[in-house]
Amino acid sequence: MQSLTSRRALIAGVGVAAMALMAVTGSALAASNCVKGDRKAPYRVGWANIYSVPTWMKQTEGTITDEVAALKREGLVKDLMITDAQGNAQTQIQQIQSMIDANLDAIIVEAGSSTALDRVVSDACAKGIAVVNFDSLVDTNKLTAKINTDSLEWGKRAAEWMVGQLKGKGKIIIMNGPAGVSVSDDRRKGAQPVLDANKGLEVITETNTEYNVAPAQEAMTSLLFANPQIDGVLSLGGALSAGSILAFDRQGRDQVPTSGENARQFLELWKQKGLKGWATMQPNWLGALSVYAAVQALQGKTIPAVVKVPLPVIDDSNIDTYLARADKFPADGYIYSDYDRALFDKLLAQ
Template sequence: MTVPSPISRRLALSAAVTCLGLCATLLGAGGAEAAANCIKGDRKAPYTVGWANIYSVPTWMKQTEGTITAEVEALKKDGRVKDLMVTDAQGNAQTQIQQIQSMIDANVDAIVVIAGSSTALDRVISDACDKGIAVVNFDSLVDTDKVTAKINTDSNEWGSKAAQWMVDQLGGKGKIIIMNGPAGVSVSDDRRKGAQPVLDANKGLEVITETNTEYNVAPAQEAMTSLLFANPEIDGVLSLGGALSAGALLAFDRQGREPVPTTGENARQFLELWKEKGINGWATMQPNWLGALAVYTAVQALDGKPVPAFVKVPLPVIDDSTIDTYLARASEFPADGYIYSAYDKALFDKLLAQ
């Protein structure tokens, strides 16, 4: 019998260790998928889901909550969800922190959240993740990556496309007003950041002023009314969301001024005014069903299925060639609501397969 030398034994041992590591890796790849971020502990269906809303007054938020509750009801029928806990921070980030902490204390299985601040919620969101709670953040995002998933459209792309449309409409020259959502809300700030490179590249487009308002018609109309008094010459309104565009058009109309090219999103009132006044318009949307997708994503993660850390939802374009298809469904939505696109499980599965 030949006795292996010490060198041979060391080589054989090293090969065995390497093989064990590689085999484990291959088994892991071919067997159970790695758990999504934050998912740990013994959590079993049916799950309790928390919906940490920053504020519920705007119609966009009410419609979004409607998609969340509808998704929860569907998942209840499938035996995947037991309860939905809903909170409303009424626009106060500190209140939202306390409400998320109450969800953590109640040991909910998942928290879906629109952040009232991109930074203030980081600590409590991270704490939820550390405790094995699925955290899905959509629309207005937190800075921390200690979440199961973030879901959003590309807000920078939104601003860039809106600004480029305005450049094309005005031939690169003219005076414009920019209408933003609330300062400090990530989607609003990111849209504005996305527009800036286009504005920088087209110096003939002069931004005479800009404003920040809530995503509601009344404050937007009031803000635009003041700006119209102060600025007799306006060639375009670069509105970056919500009912801001409808408020702008109403202000023009009530002052007897001709409307100008205006950007916006899928607010029903804006689309109807666009058609009624025959303006040059462009819009996209932040689909309300992002809320339903957030719930679906959280449950998928809790079920042990892989979900991407970031789910990018493509931006649709609403222009003269597509506006009629949206208005054809207007009666299905509130008069002050948003005409959002259809969604189903197949769409959600496609988005999660990115």
């Protein structure tokens, strides 16, 4: 028969072993998703972009290359591979597959399709590559992290503002980005419950264009000829809003309440024309944050699977603070907010 002392020693030993196992298990669970294998700094990073022509994308790529340069100085990144699918999701799939074949340590993805990329993104994750998806998101959760603002909230708040401006009654046009892009589709979905609850707002028609001024202006010009009464423009993108204002101006029509984004041209026209405006922001530094998050994950840090970036509001109370910094951004670009590592660490601590 075991003595009381022996039994106590055995129990204590089991307890220590259990605590050790829990510590190991906890550590394993704390590791970020996908990251595995012998991956050591300096890391090789890929940036798989759906298209690079829009100024928003160029500015976003600028924040990515700036962050990579900083990480290179710290000895954490070796090089950056950049691809441009030119709007073709199948091309983007092939480019991501090439990054997988090259065994990159991290892949940053701006998705051209919410569904088409699921398989290749999952494959990258299965190979132990840190995969961070931002802005336009894929459906699969088999990746390291998704980083974005809440596009549903974006649409909801824009629609609520429009309801307030028109006191719940009037004819409006909705301007959307490209169909099939998650950011555009989700903003539109977010607006719908507000529209359903305010039947006095009549949606005359809707547009889907690239996030560029010229096609938006052309689309709105056609709609102005067809619709003598337009009381508001629920625009769900900044360049779209600028195109709308220019179309109204060219046709000699009075400006109407217009929502939008932090596009420099929209903010400047808003102020110049004295119209009633509202905007929020999809910060270009989501790209830089994604690179930083991927490297943090590769270093063994815990990165949340979903990182939600708060939406700021631009209105008459603070538009001047944005315009005061306008000369630091391209004329056809976006005036985005300042960012630094402290902000990134705060967002990744969610």
